[in-house]
Amino acid sequence: MLDIVKIGDEILREKTEKIEVFDDALRLLVDAMFETLDEAEGVGLAAPQVGVSKSIFVISIPDENIRKVFINPVITGTSEREEYHDEGCLSIPGQFWSVKRFSSVSVQAQDENGRPFTVKAEGLYSRAIQHEFDHLQGRLYVDRLSDKDKATVLARYEKEKNRKATRRRR
Secondary structure, three states: OOOOOOOOOHHHHOOOEOOOOOOHHHHHHHHHHHHHHHHHOOOEEEHHHHOOOEOEEEEEEHHHOEEEEEEEEEEEEEOOOEEEEEEEEOOEEEEEEEEEEEOEEEEEEEOOOOOEEEEEEEHHHHHHHHHHHHHHOOOOHHHHOOHHHHHHHHHHHHHHHHHHHHHHHO
């Protein structure tokens, strides 16, 4: 299991580096990211969220039999249609807000062995890919909100974090 980095950590704001070496260390990272994602009961996890500034994310949607790693992903196409749905983030735990995303995307990426693949995704899968891709660009879902909505989400997060810290000290 890896520790999930929370908002405020500078690594979440960095553009990630391309992965050039596909070795056992990379496969161990992929396994650890899936284990961390499963434990957190999330849908997606990007390397910056576990303190690694590399171009990789994992997606797991058990209800749709999706469990996939995306290395050096490039979004090659999007639908014209956009939709609003609630999103959360393991790096801003407990906070959700309605975010506008493309309803479908096409992505080219590599797997943990360096083999290229293409995915066309819709629904939750598409949203998760876009959300995690943003992490690789140093962007969080709150950056897609109005200044007012972003401030609300971050204030709620800080309030909840402080409440939990106070409870732990008792």
